[in-house]
Amino acid sequence: xxxxxxxxxxxxxxxxxxxxxxxxxxxxxxxxxxxxxxxxxxxxxxxxxxxxxxxxxxxxxxxxxxxxxxxxxxxxx
Amino acid sequence: xxxxxxxxxxxxxxxxxxxxxxxxxxxxxxxxxxxxxxxxxxxxxxxxxxxxxxxxxxxxxxxxxxxxxxxxxxxxxxxxxxxxxxxxxxxxxxxxxxxxxxxxxxxxxxxxxxxxxxxxxxxxxxxxxxxxxxxxxxxxxxxxxxxxxxxxxxxxxxxxxxxxxxxxxxxxxxxxxxxxxxxxxxxxxxxxxxxxxxxxxxxxxxxxx
Numbered sequence: 086x087x088x089x090x091x092x093x094x095x096x097x098x099x100x101x102x103x104x105x106x107x108x109x110x111x112x113x114x115x116x117x118x119x120x121x122x123x124x125x126x127x128x129x130x131x132x133x134x135x136x137x138x139x140x141x142x143x144x145x146x147x148x149x150x151x152x153x154x155x156x157x158x159x160x161x162x
Numbered sequence: 163x164x165x166x167x168x169x170x171x172x173x174x175x176x177x178x179x180x181x182x183x184x185x186x187x188x189x190x191x192x193x194x195x196x197x198x199x200x201x202x203x204x205x206x207x208x209x210x211x212x213x214x215x216x217x218x219x220x221x222x223x224x225x226x227x228x229x230x231x232x233x234x235x236x237x238x239x240x241x242x243x244x245x246x247x248x249x250x251x252x253x254x255x256x257x258x259x260x261x262x263x264x265x266x267x268x269x270x271x272x273x274x275x276x277x278x279x280x281x282x283x284x285x286x287x288x289x290x291x292x293x294x295x296x297x298x299x300x301x302x303x304x305x306x307x308x309x310x311x312x313x314x315x316x317x318x319x320x321x322x323x324x325x326x327x328x329x330x331x332x333x334x335x336x337x338x339x340x341x342x343x344x345x346x347x348x349x350x351x352x353x354x355x356x357x358x359x360x361x362x363x364x365x366x367x368x369x370x371x
Binding site for chain 1: 173189230
């Protein structure tokens with residue numbers, strides 16, 4: 086159960102990072118100033134990158150923990 | 163892809179990611195796992211690449227270069243109503259694409275020319291925000307203007323190959339082609355932007371007239 090919770094927590098954090106990154110990207114796309122590109126890459130890109138990596142890590146860590154299988158099963162119930 | 167389409171895609175991706183944040187438990191099912199992969203991996207990366215590509219395209223536009231106020235006089239020089247002004251004559255007569263005028267002349271037509279131009283742009287950005295930007299009239303090219311950039315379009319053109327001035331001396335044309343005699347050297351096409359040296363007599367072309 087605890088493992089399932091931690092995976093959910095990672096998914097949430099990953100989702101929040103991706104959302105913030107995407108919102109930064111959307112702002113940069115409508116903000117027609119030269120610095121917009123740098124903000125898009127450095128801030129938006131970093132947030133999205135970290136979010137995606139955290140999502141991938143949550144997948145890997147979930148499959149590495151056999152206990153998670155029971156966590157998922159409990160979730161199913 | 164137009165900017166508005168990318169913005170819609172980005173916002174759509176953000177909304178779907180929001181669903182994952184609110185209900186992470188949907189990843190329990192097989193369909194939920196596939197959705198999570200799409201929403202938290204594929205869509206964000208695709209949106210990021212599309213957004214970067216869009217910004218790269220926009221960085222080639224004349225409007226983008228002129229959005230730094232230090233470049234305003236250079237933008238104004240494109241509207242000088244005098245054919246002796248090389249930049250203005252090229253811009254007004256569409257010898258260069260009007261919406262990519264700066265990029266067309268100031269990018270090396272060589273391997274990695276675009277890449278170098280982008281790096282140069284980042285350097286400009288650094289100087290603009292964190293350094294001490296020079297006055298517009300004191301801006302100089304990093305390297306002397308290479309004839310290769312002019313010859314990219316003019317080489318083989320009748321006006322260039324058979325021009326009276328270019329052929330007055332038999333050594334002139336080969337020297338231009340070998341880049342040993344600059345197109346913008348004194349006495350030739352030396353009036354380019356001439357920012358800071360316009361005087362009072364210079365007139366501007368009214369686009370609407």
